[in-house]
Amino acid sequence: MSKKLSLTTFALLASLVAPAAAQDIKVGTIFPLSGGAGPDGQTVTNAVKLVVGQLNEKGGLLGRKITVISKDDESTPAVGVSRANEMISEKVDLVIEGWNSPVTLAMQPILARAGIMDITAVSKSDLILSGETNPNAVRINSSNGFDAGVIAKYIVEKLKAKKVAFLTQNDVYGNGFQTAVEAEFKKLNFSGEVTMTEKFAFKDTDFRVQLTNLKSANPDAIIVTNSSNSSGLPAMVEQYRQADIKSTFVGAVGIMLTTVFKVAGDANNGIVSADIFFPDLPPFTSIPASTDFVAAYTKAYGVAPDKSAALGAAAVQVWAKAVEATKSLDRKTVAAAIRGQAIKDTVFGDVQFLPNGQMQPRYVVFKVVDGKNAKLEAIE
Amino acid sequence: MTVIDTSSPAPMSALRAAAVVVLIIVGFFMPRLLGGGSVAYSTLTTIAIFAVMCYGVDLVLSYLGEVSLGHTLFWAIGGYAAANLSVKYGLNGWSTALAAIALCIAAALFLGMVTLRTREFVFSLVTYAAAVVAYEIAFNWDAIGGSDGVVGIPALILPFGFATFSGLSQEDLWPVAFVLLLLTLGFIARFRRSKLGTTALMVQMNPALATSLGVDPRKIRLAVFVLSAPITGLAGWLYGYQRGYVGPDMFESYFLVLMLTAVVLVGRRILIGPLIGIALLIAQQNLLSLGGDWNKIILGSILAIVLILWPTGLVGLYRRFGKINSSK
Numbered sequence: 062m063s064k065k066l067s068l069t070t071f072a073l074l075a076s077l078v079a080p081a082a083a084q085d086i087k088v089g090t091i092f093p094l095s096g097g098a099g100p101d102g103q104t105v106t107n108a109v110k111l112v113v114g115q116l117n118e119k120g121g122l123l124g125r126k127i128t129v130i131s132k133d134d135e136s137t138p139a140v141g142v143s144r145a146n147e148m149i150s151e152k153v154d155l156v157i158e159g160w161n162s163p164v165t166l167a168m169q170p171i172l173a174r175a176g177i178m179d180i181t182a183v184s185k186s187d188l189i190l191s192g193e194t195n196p197n198a199v200r201i202n203s204s205n206g207f208d209a210g211v212i213a214k215y216i217v218e219k220l221k222a223k224k225v226a227f228l229t230q231n232d233v234y235g236n237g238f239q240t241a242v243e244a245e246f247k248k249l250n251f252s253g254e255v256t257m258t259e260k261f262a263f264k265d266t267d268f269r270v271q272l273t274n275l276k277s278a279n280p281d282a283i284i285v286t287n288s289s290n291s292s293g294l295p296a297m298v299e300q301y302r303q304a305d306i307k308s309t310f311v312g313a314v315g316i317m318l319t320t321v322f323k324v325a326g327d328a329n330n331g332i333v334s335a336d337i338f339f340p341d342l343p344p345f346t347s348i349p350a351s352t353d354f355v356a357a358y359t360k361a362y363g364v365a366p367d368k369s370a371a372l373g374a375a376a377v378q379v380w381a382k383a384v385e386a387t388k389s390l391d392r393k394t395v396a397a398a399i400r401g402q403a404i405k406d407t408v409f410g411d412v413q414f415l416p417n418g419q420m421q422p423r424y425v426v427f428k429v430v431d432g433k434n435a436k437l438e439a440i441e
Numbered sequence: 442m443t444v445i446d447t448s449s450p451a452p453m454s455a456l457r458a459a460a461v462v463v464l465i466i467v468g469f470f471m472p473r474l475l476g477g478g479s480v481a482y483s484t485l486t487t488i489a490i491f492a493v494m495c496y497g498v499d500l501v502l503s504y505l506g507e508v509s510l511g512h513t514l515f516w517a518i519g520g521y522a523a524a525n526l527s528v529k530y531g532l533n534g535w536s537t538a539l540a541a542i543a544l545c546i547a548a549a550l551f552l553g554m555v556t557l558r559t560r561e562f563v564f565s566l567v568t569y570a571a572a573v574v575a576y577e578i579a580f581n582w583d584a585i586g587g588s589d590g591v592v593g594i595p596a597l598i599l600p601f602g603f604a605t606f607s608g609l610s611q612e613d614l615w616p617v618a619f620v621l622l623l624l625t626l627g628f629i630a631r632f633r634r635s636k637l638g639t640t641a642l643m644v645q646m647n648p649a650l651a652t653s654l655g656v657d658p659r660k661i662r663l664a665v666f667v668l669s670a671p672i673t674g675l676a677g678w679l680y681g682y683q684r685g686y687v688g689p690d691m692f693e694s695y696f697l698v699l700m701l702t703a704v705v706l707v708g709r710r711i712l713i714g715p716l717i718g719i720a721l722l723i724a725q726q727n728l729l730s731l732g733g734d735w736n737k738i739i740l741g742s743i744l745a746i747v748l749i750l751w752p753t754g755l756v757g758l759y760r761r762f763g764k765i766n767s768s769k
Contacts, residue, residue: 096734099734137693138690143483143487146484146611147480147727163590163690166592167688187589191592231581
């Protein structure tokens with residue numbers, strides 16, 4: 062009660078001192094800021110704040126300043142729902158959210174029913190864009206379907222593999238990715254065959270049985286899904302090298318994160334994977350909006366931005382361009398200016414959105430050349 | 442039986458009945474009294490639903506003296522029944538509620554039979570294991586939602602013959618949540634005075650006496666456990682409609698810790714104890730939040746401190762201070 066009171070008092074004072082403050086455009090962020098995913102959520106939130114700061118320096122949006130309200134969903138859908146309700150009562154004009162798919166799926170209907178523009182930055186579930194949770198959904202991160210396409214293309218056209226095996230995480234993410242890759246193989250008229258599938262659970266850290274089987278099958282490539290990038294995946298990479306498997310380790314899109322390089326070091330050398338943003342690889346080094354963002358982020362936070370930061374930054378940029386183009390903050394108007402449209406000058410360059418709200422990703426396939434220092438080399 | 446008889450309250454006086462009616466009316470208009478905003482409605486609807494969820498655990502904890510760590514299972518069954526049946530088969534609220542009740546009773550019968558001979562620590566462990574197994578099934582079984590859960594849950598439809606209730610927003614669902622809470626409170630109040638309630642208490646307090654009176658403790662334990670399941674299940678059922686999304690997160694310890702803390706915080710065997718407990722906890726999380734990590738530390742500490750220092754809850758603490766003061 063006392064907090065509410067003091068807030069009201071503060072709002073009252075603020076409105077007396079600076080009448081313009083009431084005109085501010087409000088941008089809300091809901092990401093995990095505590096617990097295991099806390100550092101990741103902080104990264105996205107920091108990127109949003111940075112880009113909003115840059116917009117304010119240039120005079121804001123529609124002649125108004127933008128303020129950021131950031132909240133912690135604690136990686137828990139029930140908490141995310143409470144935070145979404147708080148955003149509604151604060152009458153924000155945009156919510157940028159989503160590290161975990163279940164949290165996003167729980168918040169989407171709440172925000173949609175209240176008519177608040179909602180952009181999903183990271184969460185990857187296909188259900189997010191199904192239209193059932195939010196008919197005006199917009200997502201920046203790539204989808205499993207596209208991810209599978211780029212990996213299949215590499216295997217078939219670049220590696221020209223004949224025998225392929227899967228090392229798959231046994232859940233919706235892993236199995237879904239495998240199914241999608243196999244479907245892409247068909248589309249590409251893949252002449253080789255899938256010789257083996259080994260599965261494991263998300264929490265596993267010992268993969269020696271599966272790796273021994275894979276070694277004896279000796280395929281040209283092993284396609285790996287493993288989203289446990291702080292414990293399971295580094296362990297898997299180490300054990301893969303110890304088993305002295307000759308097959309190319311092809312990691313699913315977006316799994317080769319800093320933590321894997323930190324823990325497994327040079328054991329990562331030779332791994333092939335793909336992702337949609339790199340601060341120091343082409344084409345991003347020749348996109349002005351990207352180099353500007355990388356420089357500003359590095360200056361502000363002391364480290365180069367990773368993909369999550371770029372996703373947060375792009376969410377603000379995309380929304381701001383749509384607001385400028387339509388001179389409106391209305392959810393349907395702004396969403397219509399994004400869904401199915403092209404947006405120029407984001408950290409990802411000029412981007413195209415599909416009619417369902419998915420940003421079309423631009424992949425870079427890479428090979429790890431110096432795992433210890435996380436040095437990558439772009440293939441193609 | 443004299444021990445038991447003294448614990449049952451005297452028949453309600455007219456004054457008391459009037460007070461209850463006033464409280465119910467004030468309770469119903471509470472969201473309006475708190476400003477009528479969407480946060481007032483959503484917070485109070487959530488408190489009402491969570492309170493009902495807690496009463497299932499309360500029944501087992503207060504009257505059997507056992508800590509069930511498996512009630513997230515019934516909570517999730519309610520949510521999954523509402524989600525799957527309304528999305529895939531377009532069933533209305535009555536049908537999904539009936540299915541939720543039936544499934545909860547079936548699951549509780551099974552779990553109750555399995556745990557019939559277990560007590561205390563082992564009982565808690567087995568119920569917890571059941572919830573973990575159910576979580577894994579829900580997480581991996583795509584037909585009921587898998588790890589992504591079920592989206593697109595439609596508005597709650599309750600046909601009454603002469604009219605049809607349809608609730609989508611928090612404002613619409615508040616009356617349903619409020620009525621569900623009232624029904625639950627009424628049920629618990631009745632249970633406390635019922636033969637089953639008093640016998641359950643006797644079995645907990647004095648098993649030897651109960652057995653000597655010809656009571657079969659196992660039957661009583663099973664009956665109370667089975668009764669408790671649909672209460673938590675119905676809360677999960679309404680929660681599914683409120684949130685519009687049901688996923689394996691309903692098994693998360695977030696709900697389990699909430700249930701247990703809310704029940705022990707105020708004190709066991711107090712009718713409105715769980716309701717006040719959950720209201721305090723949700724108010725702390727939403728209005729006086731100290732951030733995710735601190736909230737969890739606070740919630741966990743409260744549970745530990747209450748259990749270690751004042752097993753009788755805030756009411757026990759108040760009584761103790763009351764005694765110290767009066768003895769001066």
